[in-house]
Amino acid sequence: MNNFDFSFLNIRFLDIIDIVLVAVIFYYIYSLIRGTIAVNILVGLVIIYLLFLIVKQLNMSLLSQILGGFVSVGFLAVIIVFQQEIRRFLLLIGKNASMRHITWWDYVFGKKDSSQTTLTFIKPVIDACKSMKKSKTGALIIFAKYFDEQYYQNSGETMEALISKRLLESIFQKYSPLHDGAVIVADGKIKVASCILPLTDNETLPPQFGLRHRAGIGISEMSDAVAVIVSEETGEIAYAKQGRVKMNVGLDELEKLLNKDA
Structure with missing residues (x-):
C-alpha cells in the first residue's frame, strides 16, 4: 500500500x-x-x-x-x-x-445604560412619523452615529434643538422654509435641518423612488447613518441602512429598528 x-x-x-x-x-x-x-x-x-x-x-x-x-x-x-x-x-x-x-x-x-436615553428621543420621532404618515407629509430623518459637523452644516441650517413631535412636524410642513431637505439627528438632538445629501447611484431601485428615498439610501451607503423616509405620495415609511431600504415599515417595527441602530 x-x-x-x-x-x-x-x-x-x-x-x-x-x-x-x-x-x-x-x-x-x-x-x-x-x-x-x-x-x-x-x-x-x-x-x-x-x-x-x-x-x-x-x-x-x-x-x-x-x-x-x-x-x-x-x-x-x-x-x-x-x-x-x-x-x-x-x-x-x-x-x-x-x-x-x-x-x-x-x-x-458604573455608568447607566444608554438605552434609556435612546428611548427619550425615539418616542417623539415615532409620534411625528405617525402623524406625518396620516397626513402624507414627506420627511427625511437621518440618524448619524458620528456627526461630521463640517460635512452636514455646510449644506443645512444649524439647529442644536431638542427633539419633539411638533418641531419635526413644523420642519417638514409643506410651506416651511426648512422642509426641503433632511433633518440630521445625533447625540439625541436635531443638529441640522434642510440638509442636502448625496443621491445613491443604485440603478436597481424602483422608479417610484423620489429624491427623498435616493438621498436617504445615498447617505446610508457612504456612512453608518440610518434614514427614516416618509413618502409624500403614499405616506408609507421606509427605512434605509447600509445602502438597502426596507419598505412599508410599521411604527412598532420602526421603533425596534431605531432602538437597535440609532
Whole structure:
C-alpha cells in the first residue's frame, strides 16, 4: 500500500486563524456591497483580471499590454472606485472598537445604560412619523452615529434643538422654509435641518423612488447613518441602512429598528 506524504500541508494553528480572519473580512466586504452597484463594478474588475491571465498565457502581446495597464493600477483603481465602501468598512471597524471601549468604560465606572436615553428621543420621532404618515407629509430623518459637523452644516441650517413631535412636524410642513431637505439627528438632538445629501447611484431601485428615498439610501451607503423616509405620495415609511431600504415599515417595527441602530 502506498504511503501518502501530507507533510507539505504543514498547517499551523496561526494558519487557521489567518484563514478565519480573511473569511471574516470578505464577509464584511460582501455585506457592505451586497445589493449595490459596487457588485457589478467588482465583477467587471474580476473579468478584466481573468482576461489578462488568459491573453498572457496565449502570448497575445498587444492585449496583454492593454489589460496589463489596467491590472498594474488595479489597487489604486479599487481605492477610487470603492471609496464609499472602504469608508463604510473603516467606519464599521471604528464603530465596533469604540462601542467596546464605551462598554468597558461604563462597566468600570458604573455608568447607566444608554438605552434609556435612546428611548427619550425615539418616542417623539415615532409620534411625528405617525402623524406625518396620516397626513402624507414627506420627511427625511437621518440618524448619524458620528456627526461630521463640517460635512452636514455646510449644506443645512444649524439647529442644536431638542427633539419633539411638533418641531419635526413644523420642519417638514409643506410651506416651511426648512422642509426641503433632511433633518440630521445625533447625540439625541436635531443638529441640522434642510440638509442636502448625496443621491445613491443604485440603478436597481424602483422608479417610484423620489429624491427623498435616493438621498436617504445615498447617505446610508457612504456612512453608518440610518434614514427614516416618509413618502409624500403614499405616506408609507421606509427605512434605509447600509445602502438597502426596507419598505412599508410599521411604527412598532420602526421603533425596534431605531432602538437597535440609532
